[in-house]
Structure formats: C-alpha cells, structure tokens
Amino acid sequence: MTPRPAIAEPRWARIVLCVLALVLLGLFLVLPLAAVFTEALRRGWGPVWQALSDPDAIAAIELTLLVAAIAVPVNTIGGVAGAWCIAKFDFPGRALLLALIELPFSVSPVISGLVWVLLFGAHGWFGPWLQAHDLQIVFALPGLVLATLFVTFPFVARTLIPLMQEQGRSAEEAAATLGASGWQTFFRVTLPEIRWALLSGVLLCNARAMGEFGAVSVVSGHVRGETNTMPLHIEILYNEYQFVGAFAVAALLALLALVTLAAKALLERGGPRGSLAA
Amino acid sequence: MSLELRGLSRRFDNAQALRDIALQVDGGEFVALLGPSGSGKTTLLRILAGLDFPDQGEVRIDGQDMAQVPARHRRIGFVFQHYALFRHMTVFENVAFGLRVRPRASRPPEAEIAARVRRLLERMQIAELERRLPEQISGGQRQRVALARALAIEPRLLLLDEPFGALDAEVRKGLRHWLRALHVELGLTSLFVTHDQDEAMELADRVAVMQAGRIVQFDTPARILDQPANGFVAGFIGQAQRFAGRLTSQELIFEGLPLAPLPRALLLGEAAAGAGQGPAEAFVRTHEWQATPGPGNAVLRSARAAGGRVQAVFAVGPALIEAEIPPGLLEPGETCQLDPLTARVFLADTPFATG
Structure with a gap:
C-alpha cells in the first residue's frame, strides 16, 4: 500500500477540479485558437495564401516585425536597467520606480496610446514644434514604436526583479x-545569473509587442499599407467582411505567438533548475 | 602588512553602527571580531573590505589611508558568510575570476592562471572538484572554494564573515584547525567575524570584543578571560553568571540573595583593587563555587555529568545558580551551603573602557 500523501483531497474532488480546469481551458483558450485556424482554412490554402500575399498584408507584417524589432531590444535594455536599480540598490524613490514600472499593466492600452497623441499630436503639447520641424510622430512609425514601448515595458523588468532580489x-x-569593474561585474556575474529569466521576459515582451492592439490603434491612423500593424489589419479586414483574409492574418499572428511561447517553454526546460523564479 | 583604524564611525538611518573605532593589527596576526548580533562587527568588516564606507575615520593599510578607496582597488580578500560563489561558473572559474578580470597589462597568461588555480585547489584539498558547479558541492567544500577564490588575488589582508556560521558542528570543528594552520602556513594577516566565543578564543591571536558599535576590549584570549574590561565582557565571555551587588570598603554584598559577602581581598577586577564603592555587578563562573553538604542556603535542583565534573543547578533564594561540583557530592533535593570563591566586580557606573 502506498502511503497517503498528507495533503490528499478526496478522489472525487480531485476529478471535479481537474475536469473543471480542463473544460475552462478548452472553452476559453483552445477553442478560440482552433476556431482561428479552422476559419482561416475554411476554403483551403489558396485564399489564405492570397490574403497573406496582398501588398497591404505584407506591409502590415513587415511593420509589425519592424516595431517589435525596435521595441523589444529597447525594452530589454531598459528593463534590465530598471530591475538592476530596484533589486541591487537602495535609493529614495525606489518604491515609486517599482510602481511606475507596473503602470503600463494597470492603465488601459487606449490611454497608453492616447498619451502620445496628447503629447505629439497636431494639437498636442509638442505638436506645433514638431510640425514646424516637419517631424511626424503620431500616425507614423515613431508613434507606433512609442506606444508599443510603453505597453510592453514591464515584461522584462517584472520577470527579472523577483529573481534579482x-x-x-x-x-x-x-x-x-x-x-572586477562595474561592467565586468555586470557582464560576467549579473547577466549570466539572470540569463534564463531574461530570455523568458524578452519572449513575453516580444509576443505582446507583436500582438498589441489598443494603444497602437490610437496612434496608428490606420493608413493601409503604411501604419497598419497586423492586429489593425485584421480588424479592418474583418470589418469589411473579408473573413478568410482576417482569419488568415490572425492565424499567422497566433502562430507567431505560439512559436514564441514554445521557444520560451523549451528554454525553461533547458535552463538549470530553479533559475526561473519569476 | 599592518592595519590601523582610527576614529572610525558609521551611522545608518536610525542606528549608530560604529562609534569611534580604533584598532591596530600587526602583520601575520589572526584577529577575531567577537560580539552579539547588532554590535557592528560585520559593518566593521565591510568597511575594511571597501564594501561600505565610514562617515569618519581612517583605515590605514601599511600606513596609507584607504577609507574611501572602493573594494576593487584594495586587494583585500573577503569570504562571505554564505560564500557568494558565482552560481553559473565552475569551481575552477570561480577561483580564476580575480585573475581574469585584471587589466590586460597585469593579467597573467592563461597557462599561468590555470597553474595558479590548480595549485590553490590542491592546497584547499578540493582539486577533484574543479569542474563542478557550486550547487553540486557541499557546504564545507563551498567554503574552501570561497577561500581559494579570495586567496587567488594574493590579498594583503584576508577577511572572513562568520566563516563557520553556515556549517554543521562536525564540519566546523575540523575546518577551524585547518583554517588556523593555513593562516600560519601562508603567512596571512586575517580578521574574522564571529558571535561564537569558543571559536574566537580557540582560533585568534587577539580578540576584539564589540558591544553596541564599540570595541570594548582588544586583547589575547587569555587576558580577556582573566581580566575582562567591563561587565559586558565578563558576562559575554566564559560561563559566568551575573549578580547584582554592592561594594563596600570591606566586602562585596550580594543583593537579594542569601549568599555570604566576599571580602575585597578575594575579588578580581580593577574595581576590587581600587577604593571605589557603591552598586556593582559581580560575575561568578561555574567552577568558582564551593558546595558543602549539610544544612545551608542552597538546594540541588538538577545535576548533569560533564567530563569528570558535574554541572549542577542550585536554588538559592529566588535565584537559580549554575555551579560545577565533584561527582557524588550531592543528590538532587539535598541541601548544602553554597559559597562563591571569588567574583569579578565592576562598579555599576564604570564608563565604557576602550581596549
């Protein structure tokens, strides 16, 4: 006879809980994801390919990758710096900095986009100055990057802070x-000790950078082929009843996210035990 | 190598961690900083290492004031309480670290680094662990790695923070002797922090006893035992029990206890030799009692054999007194006359003595 584990619940309770969890998981996570792929492939691969090779779709894909390629490295550096400050030093305002890092998590993405319009839009604080110098931020790439940066800033820092503390x-x-000098210490000691958590934070940041809708939507201006990222492109196609096209791009976006998550899972398995405290 | 501290003070937000510390350590000495937690000993060690900086005062190493020089320019070895090994590096790389981070001009070639690391690992008797990661070795082995890593930079001074604190009793005893032998053999000058008086007394050439940010006595273990500088040291060192008393021109009177007064001639400590009178603290060690069977002031409560002697607990009036008695002298429940043979006395208003 095997000894009863100390925290054993009755058998029926365990079964009910597991079934409940699986049903919820299936209903709210697996089913929608499956729906995206089935809808996209409803008429076979031909229309999917057509939708994805549309110039506007290609522009949206390129723009999404470009925004992520800028935002993710910037937030990686910023996140590491922020986590380093908070975890390794005592200074006045430390608690405030910690709260600020989490701010993007707590405000609505619409606000995260709106602040940039208020700052840099035509009627914003710096609007006239920008116009005078012929600089476009809102409704252009810089605005998309700023909104994405703001929304995805917490991912790297929040993953690193508990581990570094x-x-x-x-x-x-x-x-x-x-x-060792400060740089030597950082590159030879600090960075290697956080590398697995850092990778995981970067991948999460990347997934969100590619998928962000709300904040980006506010600053984009929805110029087809120019300022539409993949999520925005999907919405436009959907609103125009181009369901196959919408779901095709959506499937590609979902695939990118899944690949990111799979990479993260693989890395977590490959990393040393206990190195992913976050 | 010589080390001299002058007028060192350090204040944290709401606590004075160090007050006017003065200390002179000669080359080759093995010195213990001994005190209860919160007495400032670790703060002092960190200031010596350059991991913290004093608000005031000088840290002179070979005559040069280093108080504001950061750690990496001091060439002082530091062994952390929990070793602080680099988790992602092998034992070999941990020990090599201090050599690898040197500026190119003074960095030894790879072959020499390897030779030096291997020599150190052999000296620490852990040569076979070279490729292991810190998480794959035991606590005692980690401590040797930490020591090898600190010694690799050929430090002018070796500092150890509670070097045996994280080890179990068995390993601790063995490492103590080994560390002492290493210190002598390598001709090191070392300071270590401990709250364990046995450890300090057994290992150190001289012991600095710390209390509330001050060094209250700095002396050889024998002299600290024989002539504690104040009541705090007398109470902290040796198995001494504290009694409240009053010193008159003739004798020491124990307050509130049915113990016979002790004539001044039998008392120890500066207060006994002087002419001072008034409220006093008296310290009597467990072996400084005499028990005479028969009717008297004490009842034996319990007894426990300890190496040829018996550690006994007596009820004397409202107090319990620990004393050593010969085996077979008394059974629990029996009465006796318990008398102190001597006591170390300190007048209650004695100001802090600085060793």
Missing part, C-alpha cells in the same frame, strides 16, 4: 573585492 547583492560584492 532573491539572488541578493553578495555575488556582485564578491566580484568587487576580487577586483
């Missing part, structure tokens, strides 16, 4: 007593 400062102090 748990690891403490003594490894860095040891490096200092051994003669």
Whole structure:
C-alpha cells in the first residue's frame, strides 16, 4: 500500500477540479485558437495564401516585425536597467520606480496610446514644434514604436526583479573585492545569473509587442499599407467582411505567438533548475 | 602588512553602527571580531573590505589611508558568510575570476592562471572538484572554494564573515584547525567575524570584543578571560553568571540573595583593587563555587555529568545558580551551603573602557 500523501483531497474532488480546469481551458483558450485556424482554412490554402500575399498584408507584417524589432531590444535594455536599480540598490524613490514600472499593466492600452497623441499630436503639447520641424510622430512609425514601448515595458523588468532580489547583492560584492569593474561585474556575474529569466521576459515582451492592439490603434491612423500593424489589419479586414483574409492574418499572428511561447517553454526546460523564479 | 583604524564611525538611518573605532593589527596576526548580533562587527568588516564606507575615520593599510578607496582597488580578500560563489561558473572559474578580470597589462597568461588555480585547489584539498558547479558541492567544500577564490588575488589582508556560521558542528570543528594552520602556513594577516566565543578564543591571536558599535576590549584570549574590561565582557565571555551587588570598603554584598559577602581581598577586577564603592555587578563562573553538604542556603535542583565534573543547578533564594561540583557530592533535593570563591566586580557606573 502506498502511503497517503498528507495533503490528499478526496478522489472525487480531485476529478471535479481537474475536469473543471480542463473544460475552462478548452472553452476559453483552445477553442478560440482552433476556431482561428479552422476559419482561416475554411476554403483551403489558396485564399489564405492570397490574403497573406496582398501588398497591404505584407506591409502590415513587415511593420509589425519592424516595431517589435525596435521595441523589444529597447525594452530589454531598459528593463534590465530598471530591475538592476530596484533589486541591487537602495535609493529614495525606489518604491515609486517599482510602481511606475507596473503602470503600463494597470492603465488601459487606449490611454497608453492616447498619451502620445496628447503629447505629439497636431494639437498636442509638442505638436506645433514638431510640425514646424516637419517631424511626424503620431500616425507614423515613431508613434507606433512609442506606444508599443510603453505597453510592453514591464515584461522584462517584472520577470527579472523577483529573481534579482532573491539572488541578493553578495555575488556582485564578491566580484568587487576580487577586483572586477562595474561592467565586468555586470557582464560576467549579473547577466549570466539572470540569463534564463531574461530570455523568458524578452519572449513575453516580444509576443505582446507583436500582438498589441489598443494603444497602437490610437496612434496608428490606420493608413493601409503604411501604419497598419497586423492586429489593425485584421480588424479592418474583418470589418469589411473579408473573413478568410482576417482569419488568415490572425492565424499567422497566433502562430507567431505560439512559436514564441514554445521557444520560451523549451528554454525553461533547458535552463538549470530553479533559475526561473519569476 | 599592518592595519590601523582610527576614529572610525558609521551611522545608518536610525542606528549608530560604529562609534569611534580604533584598532591596530600587526602583520601575520589572526584577529577575531567577537560580539552579539547588532554590535557592528560585520559593518566593521565591510568597511575594511571597501564594501561600505565610514562617515569618519581612517583605515590605514601599511600606513596609507584607504577609507574611501572602493573594494576593487584594495586587494583585500573577503569570504562571505554564505560564500557568494558565482552560481553559473565552475569551481575552477570561480577561483580564476580575480585573475581574469585584471587589466590586460597585469593579467597573467592563461597557462599561468590555470597553474595558479590548480595549485590553490590542491592546497584547499578540493582539486577533484574543479569542474563542478557550486550547487553540486557541499557546504564545507563551498567554503574552501570561497577561500581559494579570495586567496587567488594574493590579498594583503584576508577577511572572513562568520566563516563557520553556515556549517554543521562536525564540519566546523575540523575546518577551524585547518583554517588556523593555513593562516600560519601562508603567512596571512586575517580578521574574522564571529558571535561564537569558543571559536574566537580557540582560533585568534587577539580578540576584539564589540558591544553596541564599540570595541570594548582588544586583547589575547587569555587576558580577556582573566581580566575582562567591563561587565559586558565578563558576562559575554566564559560561563559566568551575573549578580547584582554592592561594594563596600570591606566586602562585596550580594543583593537579594542569601549568599555570604566576599571580602575585597578575594575579588578580581580593577574595581576590587581600587577604593571605589557603591552598586556593582559581580560575575561568578561555574567552577568558582564551593558546595558543602549539610544544612545551608542552597538546594540541588538538577545535576548533569560533564567530563569528570558535574554541572549542577542550585536554588538559592529566588535565584537559580549554575555551579560545577565533584561527582557524588550531592543528590538532587539535598541541601548544602553554597559559597562563591571569588567574583569579578565592576562598579555599576564604570564608563565604557576602550581596549
């Protein structure tokens, strides 16, 4: 006879809980995802291919990748710097900085977009100055990048802070007593110790950067082939009753997210045990 | 190497961690900083390493004031309480770190780094662990790695923060002797922090006893035991029990307890030799009692054999007194006359003595 585990629930309770979890998971996660792919492929691969090779679709895909390619590295550097400050130093305003890092999580994405319009739009604070210098931020690439940066800033920092706090400062102090400079300490000690959590944070940040809708929608201006990212392009196609096209682009976007998550899962398995405290 | 501290003070937000510390350590000495937690010993060690900086005062190493020089320019080895090994590096790379981060001009060639690391690992008796990661070795082995890593930079001074604190008792005893031998053999000058008086007394050439941010006595273990500088040291070192008393021109009177007064001639400590009178603290160690069976002031409560002697607990008036007695002298429940043979006395208003 196997010993009863100390926290064993009755058998029926375990079954009910598991079934409940699986049903909810299936209903709210798997089913919609499956629907996206089936809708896209309803008339076979031909229309899907056609929708994806449409110049506007290609422009949207390129724009999405470009925005992510700018926003993710910037937020990686910013996130590491923010997490480093918060986890390794005591300074006045530390709690405030921590709250600020989480701000994008708590405000609506629409607001995250609107602030840039208020700042840089034609009637915004810096609008006249920008116009005088012939600089376009809102309804152009810089606006899309700014909105994406704002929305995705917390991912890297939030993944790193708990881990870096748990690891403490003594490894860095040891490096200092051994003669290492600040940069040497960062690249030889701090960065390697957080590398798995960092990768996971970067991938999450990337998934969100490609998928962001609300904030980007506000600053985009919806110029087809110019300022439409993939999520915006999907919405336009859908509103025009081009369901196959909408679902084809949606399927591609979902695929990108799934690949990102799969990469993250693989990395977590490959990383040393316990290195992903976040 | 010589180390001299002058007028060192450090204040944190709401606490004075160090007050006017002065200390002189000679080359080759093994010094313990001993005190209860919160007495400032770790703060002092961190200031020596350059991991923290004093508000005031000098840290002179070979005559040069280093108080504001950051850690990486000091060449002082530091062994952290929990070792702080680099988790992602092998044992070999941990030890090599201090050599690899040197500026190119003074960095030894790869072959020499490898030779030096291997020599150190052999000296630490952990040569076979070279390729392991810190999480794959035991606590005692980690400590040796931390020590090898600190020694790799050929430090002028070696600092150890609670070097045995995280180890179990068995490993601790063995490492103590080994560390002492290493210190002598390598001709190191070392300071270590501990709250364990046995550890300090057994290992150190001199012990600095710290209390509330001050060094209250800095002396050899023997002299600290024989002549504690104040009541705090007397109470902290040795198995001494504290009694409230009053010193008169003739004798020490124990307050509130049915113990016989002790004539001044039998007392120890500066207060006994002087002419001072008034409220005093008295410290009596467990072996400084005499128990005479028969009717008297004490009842034996419990007894426990300890290496040829018996550790006994007596009820004397409202107090419990621990004393050593010969085996077979008394059974629990029996009465006796319990008398102190001597006591270390300190007048209650004695200001802090700085060793």
